[in-house]
Amino acid sequence: MKQLFTVTAFLFSVTLFAQIRGKITDKAGNPVPYTTVMIEHTYNGTSANDNGHYELSVKEKGTYTVIFQSLGYKTKKVTKDVQQLPYTIDVTLEDENYT
16 A cells, blocks of 8 residues: 555656756857746746746646747747657747847
8 A cells, every 4th residue: 555655646746847948048058047938828837047947847748839038039939749758948049139
């Protein structure tokens, strides 16, 4: 009985920590801090830390379109077929030119 509880608790905890994570940089390789990261058509989102790292919680495998937005940079959409969790998506944002 104790072993069954331990296995069940382990499987449940793996589901809770499933995530998409990565690093956001500019063309020069510098981190882009505080970038907004969201899954398209959902309210599931987060923001990058001051080193450009982010972790976005997801509950299941599948195809996700992840949107990256930061002031001064072009919005970037990345579509990935996530078959293994955790999954890493590193992106490079391009500067936005204002006239």
